[in-house]
Amino acid sequence: MYEICDSSGWFESWMLPSFVLDCDHLRVIVCNSAARELPAIADSGASFASYFEPEDSKRITAFLQSLGTAAEIQILTGCKLRSASSVFELTAQLVKGGITVSLRDMTREYELEEQLRQAEKVRSVGMLASGIAHDFNNLLTIISGYAQLLQVSPDLNTERDRSAVEQVLKASQRAADLTGQLLSFSRKRPLQPVVLNVARVVEQTMSMLRRLIGAHIDLRILQDPLAGSIRADVAHIQQIVINLVVNARDAMPDGGILIIETSNVKLGADAGALGLNPGPYVAISITDTGPGMDPETRLRAFEPFFTTKTEGQGTGLGLSTVASIAAQYQGAVELVTQAGQGAAFRVLFPRIDEVADEEEPSPAAETLPGNETILLAEDDATLRSMIKAALERHGYHVLAAGSAREALQAAELCAVPVDLLLTDLVMPGGNGTELAEQLRAGQPSVKVLFISGYEGADCSSAPYLQKPFSPPELAAKVREVLDARRAESQNATG
Numbered sequence: 001m002y003e004i005c006d007s008s009g010w011f012e013s014w015m016l017p018s019f020v021l022d023c024d025h026l027r028v029i030v031c032n033s034a035a036r037e038l039p040a041i042a043d044s045g046a047s048f049a050s051y052f053e054p055e056d057s058k059r060i061t062a063f064l065q066s067l068g069t070a071a072e073i074q075i076l077t078g079c080k081l082r083s084a085s086s087v088f089e090l091t092a093q094l095v096k097g098g099i100t101v102s103l104r105d106m107t108r109e110y111e112l113e114e115q116l117r118q119a120e121k122v123r124s125v126g127m128l129a130s131g132i133a134h135d136f137n138n139l140l141t142i143i144s145g146y147a148q149l150l151q152v153s154p155d156l157n158t159e160r161d162r163s164a165v166e167q168v169l170k171a172s173q174r175a176a177d178l179t180g181q182l183l184s185f186s187r188k189r190p191l192q193p194v195v196l197n198v199a200r201v202v203e204q205t206m207s208m209l210r211r212l213i214g215a216h217i218d219l220r221i222l223q224d225p226l227a228g229s230i231r232a233d234v235a236h237i238q239q240i241v242i243n244l245v246v247n248a249r250d251a252m253p254d255g256g257i258l259i260i261e262t263s264n265v266k267l268g269a270d271a272g273a274l275g276l277n278p279g280p281y282v283a284i285s286i287t288d289t290g291p292g293m294d295p296e297t298r299l300r301a302f303e304p305f306f307t308t309k310t311e312g313q314g315t316g317l318g319l320s321t322v323a324s325i326a327a328q329y330q331g332a333v334e335l336v337t338q339a340g341q342g343a344a345f346r347v348l349f350p351r352i353d354e355v356a357d358e359e360e361p362s363p364a365a366e367t368l369p370g371n372e373t374i375l376l377a378e379d380d381a382t383l384r385s386m387i388k389a390a391l392e393r394h395g396y397h398v399l400a401a402g403s404a405r406e407a408l409q410a411a412e413l414c415a416v417p418v419d420l421l422l423t424d425l426v427m428p429g430g431n432g433t434e435l436a437e438q439l440r441a442g443q444p445s446v447k448v449l450f451i452s453g454y455e456g457a458d459c460s461s462a463p464y465l466q467k468p469f470s471p472p473e474l475a476a477k478v479r480e481v482l483d484a485r486r487a488e489s490q491n492a493t494g
């Protein structure tokens with residue numbers, strides 16, 4: 001057994017913060033300089049356990065009391081200091097005249113473990129989401145599709161019925177947003193990445209944002225006209241902005257200032273702290289003057305399902321979705337906040353050199369009639385009828401089939417050539433891609449438009465319509481694909 005002899009200096013020179021405690025009351029007799037560097041550590045006289053968080057301090061007292069008379073080194077893990085957010089491992093040993101305790105900082109190890117747990121959680125939510133989203137999107141397409149058809153029906157003539165249909169549409173839109181959220185969270189939404197000008201995406205989302213936040217919040221936009229391009233899916237960027245703006249709105253029920261800013265950022269040595277490589281980035285920053293977050297909330301804000309909102313007000317998926325989307329594009333989210341000081345989020349995306357294409361506004365679907373023949377293959381009968389009814393309203397001739405086999409038969413029996421194959425990507429007994437190939441073998445000029453809930457496929461190369469879609473969206477996309485054929489064949493002949 002050692003004898004405590006402070007004057008010899010051996011204890012003072014220990015690298016780890018170390019203490020000598022009295023055996024009876026577990027009070028600090030003396031501590032070394034490394035210990036004195038820790039915040040709020042008293043030199044002597046204090047109860048050692050009182051340096052730690054209340055739930056740990058009881059554990060520590062019991063641990064030290066249990067050292068008994070044995071001289072072996074004992075270790076206790078996971079002790080959080082009250083004055084710092086660090087986690088320590090305690091090594092204690094009974095010596096003559098007291099107990100020596102050293103602290104080893106294990107914060108980094110704990111954070112890694114926590115990240116691993118988080119990743120596990122994200123994975124399981126992803127599996128759940130992709131499991132239900134496919135069927136759910138079919139149902140939503142049917143619900144909102146029929147409601148929209150009803151909305152323009154001449155038989156709907158009382159104000160009460162109209163408002164009832166409107167409520168159905170509103171609710172199904174909310175449900176569709178939620179599936180979209182789950183899918184992008186679980187990274188199962190088909191990516192359609194294009195070269196984007198972030199400032200323009202923010203501008204296009206503005207009118208919706210203004211409606212979302214209401215008049216009591218002062219919304220300010222600061223766009224750097226020179227902010228560069230990124231490669232991403234527009235819907236993802238909009239979702240990030242919406243999630244952050246909605247959080248800021250919820251944080252400021254009595255009003256405040258909300259600033260949306262786009263800018264170029266150059267990361268140097270500071271990139272590592274965000275898990276990024278140094279280089280040029282484009283940032284979308286969303287800053288509010290709300291109450292901000294206390295350290296506990298800030299620490300857990302990005303955790304899936306963490307919410308401080310009351311039941312039914314929040315699912316706690318908003319910020320984890322934002323982080324998950326940013327990570328998909330090799331980007332990151334930074335949060336600066338303090339209780340009473342508002343919150344500032346900055347989402348960074350790698351900047352690319354290409355210039356974004358100017359997008360042409362698409363004409364309103366109502367002005368897009370057609371008379372072509374469309375072969376529709378969709379295994380869900382209700383959805384099939386809804387799509388058929390929606391297309392027939394625009395003047396198309398629709399051959400509806402419940403499987404790939406039925407579709408091929410219908411095409412064979414039809415007196416006129418099929419102009420467009422509109423097919424579900426996945427059907428029992430044969431998928432949409434195979435059906436398209438088989439049909440093209442007999443009719444090489446047929447145009448193809450795929451529809452699907454999600455299959456995780458990158459559909460940037462083939463025309464694709466994501467479920468749930470509305471009848472106007474369907475009509476616009478069908479017209480676009482049919483007209484693309486005309487342009488191509490005109491180019492080929494002229």
Ligand SMILES: Nc1ncnc2c1ncn2[C@@H]1O[C@H](COP(=O)(O)OP(=O)(O)OP(=O)(O)O)[C@@H](O)[C@H]1O
Binds near residue numbers: 247293308313342
């Ligand atoms: N701008 C903000 N100001 C203050 N606190 C915020 C802000 N943004 C997020 N938070 C805190 O972080 C928590 C998690 O946010 P997140 O967006 O992930 O979920 P939510 O908003 O509670 O629910 P959901 O977004 O799923 O509807 C919020 O409950 C809130 O406590």
Ligand SMILES: [Mg+2]
Binds near residue numbers: 318319
């Ligand atoms: Mg939220």
